[in-house]
Amino acid sequence: MENVQIILEAIDQQKGIECEYLSFDKSTKKPQKLIPYFLKTWEQRWYLAAEPDNHHHGISIFALERMENIRLTEQKMKPSNNITADEYFEGSFGINHSDDQKAERIVIKVYGAQANYVRALPIHESQKHYRGDKEAELRRQYPTLEGGAFFSIDCIENYELIRELISFREDLIVLSPDNIRDTVIERITAMYEMYKPWRK
Numbered sequence: 001m002e003n004v005q006i007i008l009e010a011i012d013q014q015k016g017i018e019c020e021y022l023s024f025d026k027s028t029k030k031p032q033k034l035i036p037y038f039l040k041t042w043e044q045r046w047y048l049a050a051e052p053d054n055h056h057h058g059i060s061i062f063a064l065e066r067m068e069n070i071r072l073t074e075q076k077m078k079p080s081n082n083i084t085a086d087e088y089f090e091g092s093f094g095i096n097h098s099d100d101q102k103a104e105r106i107v108i109k110v111y112g113a114q115a116n117y118v119r120a121l122p123i124h125e126s127q128k129h130y131r132g133d134k135e136a137e138l139r140r141q142y143p144t145l146e147g148g149a150f151f152s153i154d155c156i157e158n159y160e161l162i163r164e165l166i167s168f169r170e171d172l173i174v175l176s177p178d179n180i181r182d183t184v185i186e187r188i189t190a191m192y193e194m195y196k197p198w199r200k
Contacts, residue, residue: 004039006070007048011036016053016077022066034062035077038085042095049088051079059088061095093124094160103154107175109142114171115149123164126154142175150175162187 010017017036020029034050037059041047046064089095091103103126110118119129130138130150138150155161162183165174174181 003064003067003070004046006072007036007039007064010072011038013072014076014078016073016075017050017070018073019067019070021062022068024066026066029068032062032067033073035079037079037083037088039064040085040089040095047095049085053077058099059083059097061097091126091154091156093155093158093164096156096158096160098156098158101156103156104177104180105152105154106177106180107138107150107152108165109138109145109148109150109173109175110168111148111171114168118151119149122153123151124153124155126152128152138175145173157183 007017009015016033018031018033021032022029033053034048035053037049037051039046039048048062048064048067049059050062051059088097091101092098118127128151130152135150139145157180162180165172165180165184166187174184
């Protein structure tokens with residue numbers, strides 16, 4: 001939490017931060033001077049969206065747990081744009097961001113107790129629960145899929161999203177778009193092939 005307070009102070013005072021940033025395996029350190037934009041939590045970890053001062057390639061994401069010796073710069077360092085966290089992460093699932101991809105409307109059907117879970121704890125902030133005329137339309141479109149509840153989310157495809165959808169196992173099916181459903185099928189097929197030699 002100490003690092004969080006330092007970064008919040010830097011954002012409030014429009015100052016930069018300097019730190020040593022550890023590689024993913026924590027074997028090497030790289031000095032960084034950053035212009036902080038905002039903080040985000042994901043899966044009980046803190047992340048910083050910041051603009052590296054040594055190159056101006058836009059915003060990058062840094063894990064706070066890999067930042068050491070964080071300190072404020074003496075000089076003011078204002079961000080080069082006024083983008084908010086909601087704008088930056090719009091359509092994103094997790095902490096990954098892409099300027100090249102646009103969010104897609106992903107329609108899913110969720111079964112059993114998991115449907116109640118998804119109603120109470122949405123998969124994504126864009127989630128919609130289809131009822132009434134839209135639900136009736138989807139049931140006519142997919143007559144072989146009995147029961148369950150229909151939802152949609154507006155997300156950019158990434159690793160975290162596919163992992164989340166697969167985590168519901170047989171209680172969730174992706175109905176559209178085809179590319180998201182195909183990716184899920186590919187991941188499940190790869191898992192099956194990996195375990196196939198031990199199947200009895």
